[in-house]
Every structure is written in C-alpha cells, then in structure tokens.
Amino acid sequence: MTAAPLATGTAPDTAGALLSVRGLTLDLVGGTPQPGLVQGVEFTVPKGRSVALIGESGCGKTLTAMAILGLLPRAVRVVSGEIVFAGTDLLTCGPRELRRIRGGPVGAVFQEPMSSLNPTMTVGDQIAEARRIHFREGRRTAREHARELLDRVGIPDARRRLDSYPHEMSGGMQQRVMIAAAIAGEPRLVVADEPTTALDVTIQAEILELLRDLRRDLGLAVLLVTHDLGVVADFCDEVVVMYAGHVVERAPVRDAFRTPAHPYTSALLGSVPRSDHARTPLQVIGGRVPPAGSFPGGCRFQPRCRHTAPACAEPQPDTVVGSGHHTRCGRVAAGGLQPGREL
Amino acid sequence: MTDAPVLRATGLTKSFPLRRSALGRVVDRVRAVDGVDLTVTAGRTLGIVGESGSGKTTVSRLVSRLLTVDAGTVEVDGVDVTAARGRALKALRASLQMIFQDPYGALDPTKTVGHAVAEPLLVHGRIGRRELTDRAADLLSRVTLDPGLVHRYPEELSGGQRQRVCIARALALEPRILVADEPTSALDLSTRSEILNLLLRLQKENGQAIVLVSHDFATVRHLSHRIVVMYLGRVVEEGPAALVAGEPLHPYTEALLSAVPVADPDEQRGRKRIVLHGDPPDPARPPSGCRFRTRCPVAMDECARIDPPLVPVGGERSVACLRHPGPAPVEPAAAAAIRVAR
Ligand SMILES: Nc1ncnc2c1ncn2[C@@H]1O[C@H](COP(=O)(O)OP(=O)(O)OP(=O)(O)O)[C@@H](O)[C@H]1O
Ligand SMILES: Nc1ncnc2c1ncn2[C@@H]1O[C@H](COP(=O)(O)OP(=O)(O)O)[C@@H](O)[C@H]1O
Ligand code: SF4
Ligand SMILES: [Mg+2]
Ligand SMILES: [Mg+2]
Numbered sequence: 001m002t003a004a005p006l007a008t009g010t011a012p013d014t015a016g017a018l019l020s021v022r023g024l025t026l027d028l029v030g031g032t033p034q035p036g037l038v039q040g041v042e043f044t045v046p047k048g049r050s051v052a053l054i055g056e057s058g059c060g061k062t063l064t065a066m067a068i069l070g071l072l073p074r075a076v077r078v079v080s081g082e083i084v085f086a087g088t089d090l091l092t093c094g095p096r097e098l099r100r101i102r103g104g105p106v107g108a109v110f111q112e113p114m115s116s117l118n119p120t121m122t123v124g125d126q127i128a129e130a131r132r133i134h135f136r137e138g139r140r141t142a143r144e145h146a147r148e149l150l151d152r153v154g155i156p157d158a159r160r161r162l163d164s165y166p167h168e169m170s171g172g173m174q175q176r177v178m179i180a181a182a183i184a185g186e187p188r189l190v191v192a193d194e195p196t197t198a199l200d201v202t203i204q205a206e207i208l209e210l211l212r213d214l215r216r217d218l219g220l221a222v223l224l225v226t227h228d229l230g231v232v233a234d235f236c237d238e239v240v241v242m243y244a245g246h247v248v249e250r251a252p253v254r255d256a257f258r259t260p261a262h263p264y265t266s267a268l269l270g271s272v273p274r275s276d277h278a279r280t281p282l283q284v285i286g287g288r289v290p291p292a293g294s295f296p297g298g299c300r301f302q303p304r305c306r307h308t309a310p311a312c313a314e315p316q317p318d319t320v321v322g323s324g325h326h327t328r329c330g331r332v333a334a335g336g337l338q339p340g341r342e343l
Numbered sequence: 344m345t346d347a348p349v350l351r352a353t354g355l356t357k358s359f360p361l362r363r364s365a366l367g368r369v370v371d372r373v374r375a376v377d378g379v380d381l382t383v384t385a386g387r388t389l390g391i392v393g394e395s396g397s398g399k400t401t402v403s404r405l406v407s408r409l410l411t412v413d414a415g416t417v418e419v420d421g422v423d424v425t426a427a428r429g430r431a432l433k434a435l436r437a438s439l440q441m442i443f444q445d446p447y448g449a450l451d452p453t454k455t456v457g458h459a460v461a462e463p464l465l466v467h468g469r470i471g472r473r474e475l476t477d478r479a480a481d482l483l484s485r486v487t488l489d490p491g492l493v494h495r496y497p498e499e500l501s502g503g504q505r506q507r508v509c510i511a512r513a514l515a516l517e518p519r520i521l522v523a524d525e526p527t528s529a530l531d532l533s534t535r536s537e538i539l540n541l542l543l544r545l546q547k548e549n550g551q552a553i554v555l556v557s558h559d560f561a562t563v564r565h566l567s568h569r570i571v572v573m574y575l576g577r578v579v580e581e582g583p584a585a586l587v588a589g590e591p592l593h594p595y596t597e598a599l600l601s602a603v604p605v606a607d608p609d610e611q612r613g614r615k616r617i618v619l620h621g622d623p624p625d626p627a628r629p630p631s632g633c634r635f636r637t638r639c640p641v642a643m644d645e646c647a648r649i650d651p652p653l654v655p656v657g658g659e660r661s662v663a664c665l666r667h668p669g670p671a672p673v674e675p676a677a678a679a680a681i682r683v684a685r
Contacts, residue, residue, distance in 0.1 A: 050399040056531045156621075170622045200394040204620045205602035209618055227532055228605030230561075251609050271536040272606045273565035275588065279543060282536035282565070285536060288501055 017044035017084075018221050019068070019189055024081035025246075026063055031075060034293035038063050039246050041081070042318065043213055043240045045189060048217065050222040054268070057244035058289045059335030061225045063285070064242070065193045068223070069108050085189065095174035104134040111194040113174035117166040121151040122158040123150070123177045124162030130184035153210055172203035176210065183214060193225040208235050229272055234258060238324070240266045244289055244300035245320075251325040259339040264301045267343035299329065307331055307343075345393045347421070348382045349552045350439070350520050353413035355379040355405050359454065361495040361627055375401040377461050378415075380653075386550040390584065392560055392599070394623055397573040398557045406554065407441050408432060412620030419520065428500040437467060439514035444525035446505035450497040456483070456508055457493030463515040482511040486541055492575045503534035510541065514549075522554045527562055539565060542622045559601045564588040576654055582660025592662045595635045633665065641666060 023026040026038040038060040045051045053061045066072045068083055070090065083090040085106060102108075105147030107263060112117045118126055127149050128142035128193060137145065150158035151212065153176040162280065166174050182190050192211075196204035208231065214220050224236060232239060239256040241249040241264065249262040285302045296302050298313040305312070311330055318326050319333035331337045356378055361371040376398040382390045391399050404410040406417050408424060416425045424435050440463075443449050450459050457479035462469045470478055480490035486507040495506055506526060513521060523542070527535040543566065546553055557563050563570060563584075570587040572580040572595065580593040591597045601617040619638045624630055630637050636646040646665055653661045654669040662669075 018447050034400060056533060057491070118375070170620055201560070201602040202599060203622070204603075205616065205618055206620070208604075209616075229532075229606035230611065234604040257606070257608055268532060269606070271533050273536075273561045275564060278565055278584065281540045281543065284536045285533040285539060288503070288534070300357040 002300050014205075018044055018047045018086060019045040019079065019132065019223070020082075020084045021064070021068070022082045022084070024083065025079040026060075026067060027077050027079050028071070028075055028292060029077050031294065033154070036245055036295065037292045038067070038245045041242070041245075043250050044130065045223050047158050047188070048219045048221055048239045050214065050224060050235055051238045051240060052159070052236035053223060053225045053240050053242065054227070054229070054232060056268075056289050057292070058244075061242055062193055064071060065191050065223065065225055066109075068191055069106070073107075074288060086147050100134075103130055104185040105188050105314040107185055107187035107190045109175070109178050109195045110191060110193040113178045114166060115179065116178060117174060117181075119174070122163050122165060123169075123180075124198050125182060126194065127177070127181050127184050131247045134185045146180075146186070149184055149259050150177070152183075152214075153177070153180045155180075161203070164242075171199055173313060175199060175203075175207055179207070179210065179214075183220075187220065187300060189221045189223065191223045191225075191274040194227070196231065197226070204231070211235070220291075229257075229269065232334055241268070242296050243291070246300055246328060247326075248301065248328045249326065251322070255322060259325075260341065261325060261339035262301075262329045262330075263305045263307055263343050266341055267304075267306075269341060274330075307337055309336075348418075349385050349420055349481070350381070350383045350406060350408050350554070351401075351418045352379065352381045352415065355381075355402060355417075356411055356414040357401055357405055357410060358413060363674055371437070372502050373626060374576055374629075375626065376405065379576075379578055381406065381554070381571065383520070383552040383554055385552050387568045388546065388553040388555055388566050390570045391554065391556045392558065392570060392572060393564045393573035394599070396419065396623060396674035398573075398576040399558070399573055400524055401523050401576075403441070403554060403556045404423055407439055407522050408435060408503060410443070412587065433467070436463070437516045438518050440518040441518065441521040442506075442509050442513050442521060442523040442526045444528050446502055446509050446529065447497075447551075449509050450505060452495075452497055455493060456495050456500070458498070459508055460493075460511045461515060463512060467516060469516070479511075480621060481507075482515055485514060485545075486511045501534075502530050504536055506530060506534075507664075509539065510538070510545075514545065517549070518551065520552045520554070522556075523556070525555045526555070528557065528559065529585060536563070542566060562586065572599070573624065576627050577663065578661075579632060579635065579663045580661070581653065582658070585659055586658065592656065592660065592667050593635075593664050594641050598638075598640070633663075635664075635667055639644075 022042055024038060024041040028034040028037050041064055055061055077333045079090055116202055124143060124146045127146035131137045131142040138139060147158050147162055150161055155161050155176055196207050236253050239253055240247055243264045249265045260269060267285045273282060287302050299316045301313045302308050316328040316330045318328055321327050327333060333341060355376050358372040358374040361373050363369055366597040373389055379402055387659055397474055405412055410670055420439055427435055457476055458508055460482045461479040479493045483490045483492055488507050527538050555563060555566050565654060566585040569610045570584045572576050572593050580587060580596045590601055597618040598619045606613045617640060621638055628637045632647040633651050634647055636642040649665060651663045651665045653663040655661050656667050656669045
C-alpha cells in the first residue's frame, strides 16, 4: 500500500473518507452542567492522510480525540453527531464492534507515555497483548511480532528490550513503545494527542520521522492534535482549527498557512516568532478562550476578533471558500474580508 | 547603558550526588554544569538553549545564587557574589531576580496577588504595609494587568496572568538583571507572545540585562542578542544570535536548529533535516573526547580522544568542535618568513 501524496487542493470529500466526524456535540453533565463543550464539530480524515487538529488550550481538541477513541470522561456526554470509521458509526455500534475497532484498525498515542503504558507490565507483553486480542495469536507468535514492532519503531536491541519495564526507558523510547503498541493492531488510523509535546525537538524530529515512515509503509492515516504550527507544516496534509468547541476552519495545509479564511487561524499564525523579525513585538490575540459555559452566541471568537461586526452574533454557517477549504466566519464567507495572513 | 558586564560568570561547575553507599558516602555524581562562562551587559539578552538535562536550569540557579557553585565565580556589577551571604545576598536579590517556568508553583495560593507582587518591597523595607496595595497596583499595570486584581488569589488567574504576576513581582525591586528559566514553556502560543512582548518592552524601558533559558530555539532567537548553546553541561557554541541561529557552526547547534520545524509548509518540506540518532548519553557518564561524538553526524576518529575546548573562531563567536579549530597558530618559522617578506 502506498501513502497518498502530500498534495493539496483536493477536497476531503466524505465519500473517500476513512473517518468522518459529523455534527459532534458534547455536553458536560454532572457538577455544573455545561452544554456545547464541543459543538457541531465536522471534519474528515481521508485514507492515508494526516490531519492536524489545532487551537489554543481548552478549545476541545482532546475531547474530540477522546470521543473518537471512546475514552470520554464520565462527566462528558455525546449529545448528537456521528463518528463514522470505515462505514461503522462508532457512537451507535455495539460494544463488541467497538472492542474490535479500538486498538485494532484505530490506534492511539498520547502525550504522556507513562500515563498510558502499564508500569507493571514489560513492554513486550504490552505490545503482544494487542496481537493476542486482535489476531488471536499465541504467546510465542505474539512475542515475536512484538520484537519486530520494537525493531520497526527503532528501538535498538529489541529482543532484550522486550523484557524492560517502561520506567527503565527514556521519554523518547517510551513514546516509541507507545507507537509500537498503537500499530500492533495494524491500524488504518492513528489518533495522536500531542505525541511530541513533552519531548525535546531532536527527539520530536525522530518520532515524526518514524510516523512519516509508517505512513509511507503502512498507508496509515493520522489525526494529530498539536499546538506546534511547525509540526503541522512539517507533517500534515490538512488542518482543522478549533476555537472554543467549534471547528472554525478546515483547509489543505498550504491554504491554511497562505490564505487562512478565519481571523482566529490568521491570529494563531501571526503569533509564531519569525527569524526575520527578531526582537520585534509579536502579534497577540487579546483576551483568552472563555471557559466552557460562558461562550458567546454566534461566532465564539467575537470578543477577541479584530473584525467583529453585529452580524457575528448570529450563528455562522460552515461555508466553502475554496477546494476543501471551509470557514465559519460569516464576514469572510460574504466577501467582506479577504482570506490571507493579514486577516 | 555601558558595555561593562552586569553579570559575569566564569568556570561555573556543579555536580549533584546520584547515589550514596550504605554509609551515606556519595558514590556516583552527575556533573550538571562543567566549566561554563557567561557574560551579560545592560539592556541585552543572553539566551541559553539546549536539550533537557543539558544544565540550563542549573546554570541559571548558580548565577542567581539559588545554588552554590562547586567551582567558578559569579560577579554582579564587578562585585564577586560567589560566596555572598546574609546582607550581601539580600542586596544581590535587589539587583537580580528570577522568573520560573511554572507560574502555578511560583505563587503562594494563600496570599493575594497584591501581596505576592509587593512582598519583596516589604521584605526589603522599601515600603510599609499601608502602601502595599498602591504599589502592587502600580506594578500590575506595568505588566498590563488590571490593577483591580490586587485582591484576587492566584487560583483565579490564567497561566498567562500568573506569569505576569511573577514578572511584576520580579520587577518590584527594580533589578538590573532578570534571569528567566523557561518563562513561556507552560503557556499557550498566543499567551507566549504576550509574555515575550512584555519582556521586550520592559527591557527597552528599563535597560535590564536578561538571561533567558529555554529549550525552545524560536523563543530564544526572538529575544536574544547573544546565544549560548549547551550540551551535557558544557557550552558548545556561543555568539551573536543571528549568526548562531542563522549560520550555526557546531554540528549540535546545526542539528538542533534543523529539528525545529518552520511554520511554513513549503519552506519546511524543502529543508535539509539532520536527524540525530539516539538519546543524549547519561550525563553521569559522558563519552570520552567530545561529549557530542556519540550522536555527531560528522565525528572523526580523534573526536573520541580529544575534548575540544571552546575557542574563538572570529566574528565574536566561539565553538567547541575539532572541525572548527579557529585561526591556526602561526609556526615560528612561517612567522619569520612573513617578516622577511615584508
Ligand atoms: N473531564 C472533564 N470535566 C469537565 N470539563 C472538562 C473535562 N475535560 C475537558 N473539559 C473541558 O472541556 C473543554 C475542552 O477541553 P480539552 O481537554 O478538549 O481541550 P484541549 O483543546 O485538548 O486543550 P489542551 O491544548 O490544553 O490540551 C475545556 O473547557 C475543559 O475545561
Ligand atoms: N537537584 C538535583 N539533584 C540531582 N541531579 C540534578 C539536580 N538538578 C539537576 N540535576 C541533573 O543535572 C543535569 C542538568 O539538569 P538541568 O540543569 O535541570 O538541565 P536543563 O535545565 O537543561 O534541563 C541533569 O542530568 C539533571 O538530572
Ligand atoms: S568535535 Fe568531533 S564529534 Fe565533536 S562535534 Fe566536532 S566533529 Fe562532532
Ligand atoms: Mg488536550
Ligand atoms: Mg530546565
């Protein structure tokens, strides 16, 4: 299988999608109930592609990822929407089907390897477990596959490392083990929530290189949650931008960086230091993401936007502004604002 | 502003015990910082970058005298403060203040924001209790926080607001030097810009010298006049920020920079990537010769034998790498030949 080329400009149509999230709405129940933590979220991950999920802290990236993985915290309920993976709605299919999919065709990698790896189990056993569950392999075969997987993710001396415990490894090695466990089920999609945020850039570069190789060799699609726009530019084909529980823009990666069609995306891009502008003030987005429960009606970015107009208080429909390029800014959609870095 | 250094450190060395024997004797030590020199002048920023564990935090704590050196000296305004205690240490606090990575841990949750900000003034006897609220409100507005926050508690503030409170507190005594250890690493992208802008503005207004420690090359490059690159407790490259970040000489600096992805898809995908293989070695057992040789893409045989010193290579920069030996010493015979030719 070959990975899809890093082309841009092709529409991520739902028909060819491996994963399609439609109208996903999550409420906080219990405590002080808060509706619309995540509201009407729509995007697709085409086969073999890499899609970035970006936005400031608290915008709902992790909740969206957890909904896909069926790992939502107890207090958070799915109110409406569909999450269709290879033709199956993960929100309505039975628990049996879910168990088949998670850890099998859908793998997961998280920010803190130590919180996801079992500290009392050898890494070999943890990787072999996926093989035993999803492929009903016997001990010996599963262990041999675990060794191959450790080798595949670049862990030196894999046979000896099978019997190591996670705490005996460095952060970068633990992250490799987690990736080995995620690909043990031969997934078609890996959901990775900030897989390199806790690592040094040199180790990050190695991990991204590994994920790139896996995409090429196994035709993997990746949904990558990240704060780092450099990582997006480096690794992703498409970008989904979340703000306060809404998807405000989605676009092929080059379009997202060159002609952002939502003021929030443009503001995020403007806050990255540029080497040719050292020691000059960076663009800032005044204010901050409102806490869940106090979102304004209409466009949730209104209170912080430079272009707010009365119409922004109305609901902003998803509008197509280019091939595969969607915005939820009504002012851009109406032609009153031009997409671009100056937005 | 003068060019005389406000902060100068020479030969900083610090090791920490790793293991002790049954009798409590230290049997294994990690040399966190090994012979580091730094100089900062007024109104200028010195950035320190390197991977985690390279010794950046230890250096910043040594120059701030939060840790005592094993060897080396620290001078502030030409005064040796290496062994300062009591009153001298208190005076040092008035000229040098630190800002830390974790704005959550740095503030006492039981004290109001106003108290946190003006406390150094109380401790140094610069104000009485009755002036506290007014002075705190002043300080908060200097870091563009609402002065009304004086009566609030830290838990009511966002990460970015807390970091500003920490900066306001650090400014209270009008120090000439600010040492900031990863001040934006716990913050969001947009909040990070606000803090970096604030540090730039304060420096322009007050001419502080800043030591900025970060593992993030983009942050360091944005704020610094000069950059120091650390690897396993040593300085491997030092020089003007634009040169170190633009035309790195040390193979480690080059690899570190090439690993920082640029936020531009076309540029990033056309870049040459130098992927370093393997983790940094155990700092308690650094490799022989050049400490970087186990990961260096251009290591030579002699790199295992010779420990390259940090040498000037012209253009106000220094490098510790056998591939950059600096200007070759002129042989006496050749020098004589040159004299004759003249
Ligand atoms: N278990 C929970 N209980 C209550 N609220 C929650 C819970 N988990 C998340 N939230 C809230 O939901 C919103 C979105 O959180 P989420 O973790 O998805 O953000 P994120 O975009 O991943 O942020 P970060 O970049 O910091 O990881 C936030 O307002 C958060 O406080
Ligand atoms: N208090 C300490 N006790 C023992 N080892 C320490 C201590 N502080 C730092 N070290 C060790 O010293 C080295 C340098 O650490 P540090 O200065 O924190 O690096 P950085 O800030 O660059 O990540 C590391 O190997 C670290 O584990
Ligand atoms: S001295 Fe040798 S091993 Fe060290 S950085 Fe230079 S070339 Fe690489
Ligand atoms: Mg998250
Ligand atoms: Mg540190």
